[in-house]
Structure formats: C-alpha cells, structure tokens
Amino acid sequence: MSTGNMNLTLKVWRQKNNKAKGNLVDYKMSEISPDMSFLEMFDVLNEQLINKGEEPIVFDHDCREGICGACSMYINGRPHGPKEGITTCQLHMRSFQDGDTIVVEPWRAKAFPVIKDLAVDRTAFDRIIAAGGFISVNTGNAQDANALPIPKFQADSAFEAAACIGCGACVATCKNASAMLFTSAKISQLAQLPQGQPERYRRVQSMVAQMDAEGFGNCTNTGACEAECPKGISLENIARMNRDFYSAKFVSEEEV
Amino acid sequence: MNANIPEGELTGKWTKLRSSMPLVNPANKRSIEIIIVGSGLAGASAASTLAEMGYKVKCFCFQDSPRRAHSIAAQGGINAAKNYQNDGDSVYRLFYDTIKGGDYRAREANVHRLAEVSANIIDQCVAQGVPLAREYGGLLDNRSFGGTQVQRTFYAAGQTGQQLLLGAYSALERQIGMGKVEMFTRHEMLEVVVIEGKARGIIARNLITGELERHFGHAVLLGTGGYGNVFYLSTNAMGSNVTAAWKAHKKGAYFGNPCFTQIHPTCIPVSGDHQSKLTLMSESLRNDGRIWVPKKKDDQRKATDIPEEERDYYLERRYPAFGNLVPRDVASRAAKERCDAGYGVGQSKLAVYLDFTANTERYGRIEATKHNIHNPDRETCMRLGRDVIKEKYGNLFDMYKQITGEDPYELPMRIYPAVHYTMGGLWVDYNLMTTVPGLYALGEANFSDHGANRLGASALMQGLADGYFVIPYTIGAYLSKELATKPIPLDHPAFVEAEASVRGILEHFLSVKGTKSVDFFHKRLGKIMWEKCGMARNAEGLTSAIAEIQALRKEFWQDVRVPGEMNEFNPELEKAGRVADFIELGELMCMDALQRNESCGGHFREEYQTEEGEALRDDENYAFVSAWEYKDDVKFELHKEQLKFENIKIAQRSYK
Numbered sequence: 001m002s003t004g005n006m007n008l009t010l011k012v013w014r015q016k017n018n019k020a021k022g023n024l025v026d027y028k029m030s031e032i033s034p035d036m037s038f039l040e041m042f043d044v045l046n047e048q049l050i051n052k053g054e055e056p057i058v059f060d061h062d063c064r065e066g067i068c069g070a071c072s073m074y075i076n077g078r079p080h081g082p083k084e085g086i087t088t089c090q091l092h093m094r095s096f097q098d099g100d101t102i103v104v105e106p107w108r109a110k111a112f113p114v115i116k117d118l119a120v121d122r123t124a125f126d127r128i129i130a131a132g133g134f135i136s137v138n139t140g141n142a143q144d145a146n147a148l149p150i151p152k153f154q155a156d157s158a159f160e161a162a163a164c165i166g167c168g169a170c171v172a173t174c175k176n177a178s179a180m181l182f183t184s185a186k187i188s189q190l191a192q193l194p195q196g197q198p199e200r201y202r203r204v205q206s207m208v209a210q211m212d213a214e215g216f217g218n219c220t221n222t223g224a225c226e227a228e229c230p231k232g233i234s235l236e237n238i239a240r241m242n243r244d245f246y247s248a249k250f251v252s253e254e255e256v
Numbered sequence: 257m258n259a260n261i262p263e264g265e266l267t268g269k270w271t272k273l274r275s276s277m278p279l280v281n282p283a284n285k286r287s288i289e290i291i292i293v294g295s296g297l298a299g300a301s302a303a304s305t306l307a308e309m310g311y312k313v314k315c316f317c318f319q320d321s322p323r324r325a326h327s328i329a330a331q332g333g334i335n336a337a338k339n340y341q342n343d344g345d346s347v348y349r350l351f352y353d354t355i356k357g358g359d360y361r362a363r364e365a366n367v368h369r370l371a372e373v374s375a376n377i378i379d380q381c382v383a384q385g386v387p388l389a390r391e392y393g394g395l396l397d398n399r400s401f402g403g404t405q406v407q408r409t410f411y412a413a414g415q416t417g418q419q420l421l422l423g424a425y426s427a428l429e430r431q432i433g434m435g436k437v438e439m440f441t442r443h444e445m446l447e448v449v450v451i452e453g454k455a456r457g458i459i460a461r462n463l464i465t466g467e468l469e470r471h472f473g474h475a476v477l478l479g480t481g482g483y484g485n486v487f488y489l490s491t492n493a494m495g496s497n498v499t500a501a502w503k504a505h506k507k508g509a510y511f512g513n514p515c516f517t518q519i520h521p522t523c524i525p526v527s528g529d530h531q532s533k534l535t536l537m538s539e540s541l542r543n544d545g546r547i548w549v550p551k552k553k554d555d556q557r558k559a560t561d562i563p564e565e566e567r568d569y570y571l572e573r574r575y576p577a578f579g580n581l582v583p584r585d586v587a588s589r590a591a592k593e594r595c596d597a598g599y600g601v602g603q604s605k606l607a608v609y610l611d612f613t614a615n616t617e618r619y620g621r622i623e624a625t626k627h628n629i630h631n632p633d634r635e636t637c638m639r640l641g642r643d644v645i646k647e648k649y650g651n652l653f654d655m656y657k658q659i660t661g662e663d664p665y666e667l668p669m670r671i672y673p674a675v676h677y678t679m680g681g682l683w684v685d686y687n688l689m690t691t692v693p694g695l696y697a698l699g700e701a702n703f704s705d706h707g708a709n710r711l712g713a714s715a716l717m718q719g720l721a722d723g724y725f726v727i728p729y730t731i732g733a734y735l736s737k738e739l740a741t742k743p744i745p746l747d748h749p750a751f752v753e754a755e756a757s758v759r760g761i762l763e764h765f766l767s768v769k770g771t772k773s774v775d776f777f778h779k780r781l782g783k784i785m786w787e788k789c790g791m792a793r794n795a796e797g798l799t800s801a802i803a804e805i806q807a808l809r810k811e812f813w814q815d816v817r818v819p820g821e822m823n824e825f826n827p828e829l830e831k832a833g834r835v836a837d838f839i840e841l842g843e844l845m846c847m848d849a850l851q852r853n854e855s856c857g858g859h860f861r862e863e864y865q866t867e868e869g870e871a872l873r874d875d876e877n878y879a880f881v882s883a884w885e886y887k888d889d890v891k892f893e894l895h896k897e898q899l900k901f902e903n904i905k906i907a908q909r910s911y912k
Contacts, residue, residue: 017824035527035661043532043775050773050828055819058827060320062493064533065655067418068324090658115464116825119320123441126321130433134426135385139305139724142379146340149394159387159412162419166323195385 004033006093009101010045012057018113018121024103034094038081039064039071041093059118064089066230069165072172073118074105079169079228087167087230107168109177111215122168124214125182131210132203133186135195154192161189163231170225170233176217181225183211184241185233191244201252204244209256257510257883257897260685261365266903267347270369273686274729278736285310288735289743291458291473293445293500295322297417297424297716298699299479301723304427307436309728314471315428315437316460318444318495318830323425326481326493327719330417331538331652333401333409334716336374341398345406347371352904354714357403357583358679358707359857359873360906361513361881363899365686366704373725374717378410380724386423388412400543401712403583403911409713414538414652420716424723443469444830445500446761447754448476448507448695455507455695456744459754461762463830466823468755470746474738475694475731478504479723482678482700484517486838486845487790488782490675491523491536497834498841501682501701509690510883510895512683512703514841515849518710518858519791520676521547521587524659524669525607534674535659537610537652539712542580544615544645545669547571547587549599549608559601559609559668570594574868578911585709585858585871586911588673592791593869595672602670611668616641673791677715679706679858680848683883683897687730688722691883694734698722703881708857762822765832770815774831777812781805781835781842789846794862798850805843809890812839840890847884847892854878866908875906 008029015022032041039061046056062070071088075081081091096102104118112120162185170181187204190196196203219238226235262269280288288311292303295317303315317325337350350371355362378396382388388410389397398407412419431437440460447459449470457472483498484490505511522537548567555562570590572579582590591608594600601607617634620641624632627640642665646653653664660670682690682697684704689696699719706714744751788801812835820826855864855871856878864872881897 033528033530036530037532037659040530040532044530047773047775050817050819053819056828058825062319062324062495063326063329064494065329065535066658067329067415068319068326068493069328070319070324085654086658090655092658092661094661119825122320126323126429126432126439126441129323129426130429132433134430135383136430137380137383137427138308139301139380139427139728140376142376142383145338145378145382145388146395148382150390151394152390152392155387155390155394158385159389159419162387162412162422163415165418166321189387190385193385193387195383 004031004035006032006034006096006098008032008096008099011101011103012118013105014057014117015114017116022114032093034092036093037064037089038073038075038091038093039089057118058116061089066090067165069167072107072120072167072169074107074172076103079107079172080230085230085232087165107172109171109216111177111179112168112171122166124216125166125168125179127214128179128183128207128210129186132199132206135190136199148194150194158189158192161185161192161233161237164233165231167230169228169230171216173224173228174217175222175224176220178219178225179211179214179216180219180238180241181229181233181235183207184237187244188237188240191240200244201248202254202256204241205248205252205256208241208245257881257895258685259363259897260687261363262686266364266368269365270372277729277732279732280736280739282310284739286312288312288738289314289473290475290477291471292316292477292479293458294325294479294481294701295428296325296327296479296481296699297421297719298701298723299325299477300421300424300428301720302477302479302698302727303437304424304431305724305728306731307431313431313437314440314473316440316443316445318442318463320441322428322439322441323422325421326496327421327716328418329493330716331414331536332540333399333411333416333713334377334420335401335408335713336378336410336717337371337408338375338378340396341407343406345408349406350374350408353404354705354711355707355904356909357711358709359871359909360707360875360879360901361516361856361899362705362707364901364903369726370705370718370721373721376725377717377720381420381423384423384427386412386419388419399540400581402539402542402581402587403578403711409540411540414540414649417716420720424720446503446758446833448504448692449750449754450507450692451744451748451750454693457751459758461758464825466821466826468758470751470755472743472746474735474741475696477696477698477727478682478701479698480701482681483838483841484675484678486781486842487675487785488778489526489531489534489786491520491534494533497837499834499837501697502837502841504682504690504692504695504697506886508692509695509697510683510885511680511844512881512883513680513848514845514884515789515852515859516679516708516857517675518584518677518679519588519673520584521591521673522610522671523674523676524656525602525604525672535655536674536676537656537669537671539584541610541649541652544648545580545610545612546614547580547608547610549594549601553598559611568599575911582911583709583711588791589860591673607670607672609668610671612645612664613668616645619644677710679703679708679710683881687733688727689734696727696731698727708859761833762829765816765818765829766822768814768816768818770817772815773817774828774835777808777816778835778838780808781839784808785842785845789849792860792862793849795850798846801846802843802850805839805846809839809843812836843890844884844892848882851882851894852878871909
C-alpha cells in the first residue's frame with residue numbers, strides 16, 4: 001500500500017543558514033502514493049537523502065493536522081499549495097498529477113527571515129501579540145462565566161477571528177508582506193467581546209505600532225491574504241481594525 | 257511512598273492546605289527564579305500565573321512559538337462541574353466519574369481537587385476572551401462526553417484546545433511583553449541540573465545555533481506533555497517527546513504507571529507504510545455518531561447499501577446504559593474485538609463505521625418543526641440536519657474528507673483506535689513535586705489524576721488546573737524555604753558536568769555514522785510497542801518485547817546515522833536524542849505492564865478478563881501506583897504507592 005505510481009520533479013529551496021545564499025535544487029521522486037500527505041512525501045525524500053549521505057531538507061511541521069500553524073511551504077507560487085482552506089500538512093498527493101514539477105519555497109517576507117532551507121523565523125508574530133493581543137486579567141480575578149451573557153452571533157464572530165493559527169500564509173502571499181490579516185484577527189476577536197472593551201483602543205494602537213516596527217508592509221486591499229488563509233479569516237477583520245485604529249485617535253484618552 | 261496528602265475530610269483538604277500554605281512575600285518573589293519547560297496548557301498557564309504573582313520566570317519550548325504546543329490540537333472540550341445544564345452535576349459527581357473512569361487507579365485527593373477547581377478554569381478562560389460556544393441566550397453551551405451521564409463539557413467547535421491554549425498563550429505573551437517572563441523558543445531541555453539533591457537548573461540546546469546553554473532556577477517545572485510517540489504512530493504531534501521527563505527520571509524522579517496509555521477509539525485508520533501520524537476524530541462525534549459493523553463477516557457492500565437490520569451497533573448492544581458514550585478504553589477494545597473477529601470494514605479490515613445518518617435526520621426533523629414544515633420528507637430532513645451537524649463538527653468533517661478523500665456527509669466515517677494520551681508520567685506528590693526536591697511535573701507530563709484511563713475532556717481540565725490553580729499555591733511550600741538561596745553561578749561543577757554529558761551524547765550520535773536513519777529505529781520501536789504493549793498485552797508478548805527493545809537499543813547506539821553537525825539547525829540530531837529516550841522508556845513500559853498482573857482501564861492483560869471480556873482488576877494486590885526508580889545502565893526498581901479509597905466504594909466498573 002505504501003508505494004504508488006506517481007513520478008514527480010521537485011524544485012526545493014536549499015539554504016544553509018540565514019547568512020548563506022540559497023538556490024533551488026532539483027529532486028526526482030518516483031513511486032509516490034496519492035494517499036501520502038505532502039509532508040510525508042518530504043519524509044520519503046529526506047529518508048532517501050539521509051541514505052545517500054546528503055543533508056535532509058529542513059522544514060517546520062508539528063501537529064500534521066492543520067491546527068498548530070507550524071508548516072509553511074510555498075508551493076507552486078501559493079502558500080500551502082493549490083487547494084483552499086488547508087495547510088501544507090493537510091495537502092495530499094492526490095491533488096497533483098503524475099509527472100508534475102512542483103516548486104517549493106519558504107515563506108518570503110523581510111519580517112520572516114529564512115533560518116534554514118524552508119524554515120523561517122516568525123517570532124515577529126509573537127511580539128505583535130505581546131504588544132497587546134490579550135485581556136489584562138490575572139489568574140483568580142474572574143467572575144462566574146455565565147454572569148456575562150454574550151450574544152451568540154457576537155461570540156461566533158469572535159470565534160471565527162480567533163481561529164487564526166498564526167502560520168503566516170497571509171504575509172507570505174501578500175505583495176506587500178503585510179501582517180494586517182493576522183494582527184486584525186486578534187484585535188477583532190477581542191474588540192467584539194465585552195471583556196475586550198476596557199483595553200480596546202489601547203490594544204489596537206500598540207499592536208499596530210509593533211506590526212509596523214517589525215517591518216511588515218501595508219495593506220493595499222488586494223485580498224490575497226483572505227483567499228490564501230487556511231482558516232478563512234475574513235478581510236472584514238482588517239476593516240474593523242482600521243475603524244478602531246482611526247477611532248482610537250479621536251476617542252481614546254490615553255496616549256500609547 | 258509518601259504522597260503528602262493533607263489530613264482531614266476529602267472535601268476540605270484543598271481549601272485547608274491552600275489557606276495554611278506558606279507564602280512568599282512580594283519583595284522576595286522578585287528574587288526567586290523559576291524555570292518552566294513546555295508552553296502548552298500546563299506550562300503556559302503556570303508561567304503566566306507565576307509571573308503575575310511576581311516570580312522571575314524563564315519559559316522554554318522546542319517549537320518556534322509557545323502557541324504551537326500540542327495542546328493546540330485538542331478538539332472536543334473541557335469538563336467543569338458547573339451544573340449549568342441543571343442535570344444533577346456537582347463537584348462530587350465529576351470526582352466520582354473521574355475515579356471510576358480511571359478504573360480506581362487514581363488518587364482520591366488529587367482528583368477531588370481537580371473537580372473543585374474545574375469551575376474556576378471556565379471562569380478564567382472566559383475572562384481572557386476565550387470564545388467558548390454559546391446558546392442564543394448568550395450563556396455557555398455544553399455537550400456530553402464518554403463515561404458520564406451529564407452534560408458538563410464546554411467547547412469551542414472542534415477547536416477547544418486551540419482556543420484555551422491561545423488564551424493561556426496571550427496571558428503568557430502579556431507577561432513576556434512586560435518583561436516578567438523570558439521566553440526561549442526553539443530551545444530543547446536536555447538535562448536537569450541537580451545540586452545537593454535539589455533541582456537547580458537545566459541544560460538547554462538552542463536549536464537554531466546548536467549551542468548548549470546553562471540556566472539556573474530555584475525550581476524547575478516540567479509541562480512537557482505525554483509520551484504517546486513511543487508508539488511512532490499516534491495522534492501526538494511529530495515533535496512531542498519524552499526527553500525532558502526522561503532526563504528528569506534519570507536524575508532521580510520516579511516514573512509513575514508508565515504502562516497506562518490511552519488508545520482513543522475514533523481515529524482515522526492507517527492508510528499505508530508512509531504514514532507519519534494518525535489523526536483523531538473528536539470523541540464529541542460520539543454524541544451524534546453511532547458506531548457499527550456489518551452483521552455479516554467480510555461484507556463487501558457499500559455502507560449505505562447495508563440495511564438497518566443487518567448492522568450491529570455493538571456498543572449499544574453491549575452497553576445499553578452508556579451506548580456509544582462508553583469510556584475510551586472500553587470503546588477501543590470493543591472495536592478491536594469486532595475487527596479481530598472478522599467484522600472490520602474498509603480495505604485493511606481494521607476499521608468500524610461511525611455513522612451520523614440517524615442523528616442528522618433527527619436534527620433535520622427538529623429544524624423542520626422550527627420552520628413550520630409539516631411532514632417533511634427524508635431528503636428535506638437530511639438537508640436541514642446536515643446544517644446542524646456542520647455547525648457542530650464542520651471542521652472535523654472537513655479534516656476527515658481531506659485525509660481520506662471521502663465525504664463523511666455522504667458515507668459513514670471509518671475509524672479505528674490509535675494511541676492518543678499517556679496517563680502515566682513522572683510521579684508527583686499532592687503538591688505536584690517529583691521525588692527530586694524542587695522539580696515539579698504538570699499536566700500530561702505527570703501521572704496524577706487519570707488513573708488507568710482518562711475520560712474525554714479531562715486533559716485540558718487537568719493541564720489548566722495544574723498551571724493556573726494548583727502549582728501557584730503549592731510551590732510556595734518549597735520556595736518559602738529557599739529565600740536564602742542565591743543564584744548559583746553557571747560555572748558550578750554540576751552545571752559544567754551536566755553540559756559535558758549532554759555534549760558527549762550529541763557528539764556520539766554524530767560520530768556513529770551508521771547505516772540506518774533515526775526514523776528507521778523509531779518505526780521499529782513503534783511496531784514492537786503497538787503489537788506487544790498496545791491495546792492488549794500478555795506476559796509472553798511483553799517478555800519478548802523487552803528482549804527485542806534491548807537489542808534495538810544496542811543496535812541504535814551502534815548503527816544510527818545522523819547527518820549534519822552539532823552547531824547548526826539539525827532536526828535529525830534532535831530526533832536522535834528523542835528516539836534514544838523513547839527506546840529506554842519503551843522497555844520500562846513493558847516491564848511495568850508485565851508486573852501488573854491485572855487488567856485495569858487502558859491496561860488490558862489478556863490473561864485477566866471477565867467472561868464477557870471486560871477488564872478484571874485485582875484490587876487486593878494491585879491497588880497501587882507503580883513508581884519506578886532509575887538505576888544505572890537502564891535498570892529500574894519498583895516502588896509502590898498504595899491507593900486508599902475512603903470516599904468511593906471500589907467496585908467492578910460497569911457501563912452496561
């Protein structure tokens with residue numbers, strides 16, 4: 001069952017470290033099963049490289065079920081490959097044809113420097129969250145959970161924004177390498193909940209400031225981020241963030 | 257073994273202890289450093305809470321961000337004794353269900369504390385902005401999970417773990433932003449530094465540069481998760497490993513109940529040898545999915561072509577009271593029994609059906625009534641019902657379709673049991689301290705609350721209970737006596753020695769230049785473990801497994817091939833260290849399974865079963881926690897912690 005009949009040519013970005021220059025290297029793959037996941041195909045390739053005494057390809061991955069956000073391959077010019085609504089680890093070889101040539105690159109963005117091969121540094125996202133992507137409530141300060149009813153549509157909408165997995169596909173696909181979809185998803189989740197109100201305007205200002213400081217680009221409303229987001233995070237979140245950002249300038253009494 | 261359980265009535269133990277626990281004043285907290293390894297639910301909640309209290313915290317994770325810890329993948333939900341559904345739930349009932357679900361092999365006092373703090377967890381998470389599912393009235397919704405007859409499970413679609421972890425992660429990032437927590441991502445702990453019998457720090461490897469670093473702490477907390485990947489194929493993330501816990505074990509921390517592993521009944525079956533991991537389909541699906549196999553052996557018909565009367569809903573047949581919602585160990589064994597008897601479905605015949613048709617139609621009928629459609633035809637019901645199912649489990653159905661290429665809205669899912677969770681872990685006392693003073697274990701990394709079988713939606717509860725509500729209090733008992741301890745210089749001989757030993761191991765892996773990859777050995781270990789220490793075990797199999805694993809260990813150290821260098825980003829080198837530890841652990845698991853001459857929960861010894869094939873416990877001789885001590889050269893010595901059941905009458909577990 002393990003072997004199949006697909007033959008493929010891979011062109012994979014190899015880069016020794018963040019200082020070295022990288023280049024695309026060709027690999028021929030044969031007997032690939034359509035039931036394999038894309039990353040399992042890379043496991044097979046790496047096993048072959050190790051057996052030949054070559055260095056395996058480094059790529060980020062962990063849960064392999066589309067929720068941790070670690071995997072991050074730019075496949076044939078699209079983050080997470082040709083299918084919509086999934087991450088690289090959920091992509092299966094049945095989505096390709098026998099004889100295909102597949103180009104695999106790392107995320108490309110100044111704020112996501114390459115560490116090695118296909119692995120990039122996405123800690124900029126953590127710093128954006130650290131700047132304000134939270135509600136300031138220490139452990140032990142909470143009231144009874146049902147003391148604060150939240151309309152279902154509002155809770156659902158917050159949940160949809162909160163479904164972001166922080167993979168960075170939005171940045172990778174954006175011609176400006178903008179992190180607005182990521183940043184706005186967190187801002188929007190908290191702005192729609194009553195718990196998020198006290199820090200609403202402070203939050204949007206600090207997070208946007210951090211986003212800019214990290215070197216991400218601006219938004220020009222192309223919408224590629226929404227189209228490529230594996231979790232379907234909506235552009236509406238960016239609109240909501242912008243609205244709050246401008247409002248903050250007028251209504252907020254605190255300087256951030 | 258002394259578990260340091262407080263004196264007094266069960267219901268008053270925790271409150272009393274909490275109020276009498278020594279405190280550390282704010283000025284002193286500032287000079288006390290705590291190391292936390294792992295940033296999942298347990299690690300992140302502990303790190304943020306301890307930092308909020310004023311301690312200096314250093315937190316380590318091997319992932320590129322704390323948000324990617326494997327807690328993120330938990331799907332179904334989190335239990336809490338809120339009784340919001342007015343269905344008779346209470347702290348006592350959650351406590352009782354958990355003890356019974358664990359087949360009477362958990363500590364009463366710990367489990368009662370867990371049930372007590374469960375309600376606080378929900379309050380805390382909602383305050384953080386975690387968007388749990390709600391009803392139209394704006395109040396929180398609940399659903400049922402296995403092994404219970406009340407609805408006490410809180411959830412966020414099929415992504416509860418993600419939402420709870422992101423809540424803990426944002427609390428952690430807040431402390432990082434405030435400079436109270438120093439975060440080390442892409443760092444792996446490779447040794448505990450013990451000085452004069454106390455845990456005083458760790459050796460960690462920076463995974464990008466490959467450098468080894470020394471870190472001091474007045475206490476070291478491990479929230480490093482479970483060891484299901486010892487089986488190679490499991491629902492755990494690829495990076496989940498036992499290394500931190502195992503290094504602690506080798507430095508003196510006893511390992512509790514290593515053979516207690518949870519095989520989850522509803523996972524997507526293996527499709528081929530290339531398989532790198534298995535994917536869980538949440539237990540919440542058993543709320544609305546009915547499990548069945550054909551009544552006829554080797555039935556080749558399509559599932560939808562098999563008429564109702566020719567289907568065997570074997571869980572409903574065998575366990576009428578709990579039906580499809582029996583605990584995981586029971587459901588897994590029942591699936592194995594049917595498949596072994598020749599009734600399995602799919603190409604491999606190692607699968608059973610999980611069918612949503614009946615409940616889709618039922619929901620559709622309710623929806624039709626809501627919309628004033630009278631006498632709706634079946635098609636209308638199915639169409640309306642499908643929207644309800646989609647809202648409840650949409651992401652799980654999508655995930656299933658993506659992996660198998662089949663549409664679960666049209667055909668029933670095919671599922672089979674897979675390794676999911678490990679109840680065993682580092683032995684800890686009531687305060688969550690291991691047998692090494694100053695070294696603590698939290699969440700799945702410890703053995704404490706789930707006995708021989710964990711109930712669904714209890715892992716998230718335990719991880720957050722330990723991190724938010726238990727350790728912040730209990731650690732005071734230890735740290736209040738450490739106020740005079742000044743930070744120990746990093747050139748102390750214990751640090752130097754620990755680093756040298758880590759370096760020696762890594763250099764060895766690179767120098768072997770053998771013929772087989774790390775994965776090759778890992779797969780072989782997994783096969784031995786699954787076949788001989790998996791869903792069913794027997795003395796003969798376990799004895800031969802131990803010999804096979806010993807031989808495998810020898811071969812691994814002599815013939816593994818690890819490419820690349822030490823001072824670079826080298827995932828193969830990371831894997832080599834983890835697999836080396838898994839091999840040693842695998843042997844201990846088999847030893848533990850072999851000494852436990854009884855069946856309980858997930859530990860099913862074929863020699864010990866009732867006439868109906870249920871687990872047969874031996875309470876007279878085995879009502880203890882096995883706590884293994886590491887001896888030089890991969891030898892182990894068994895210690896026992898006798899379990900006392902003073903509040904629950906110990907009985908044959910029945911779900912009939």
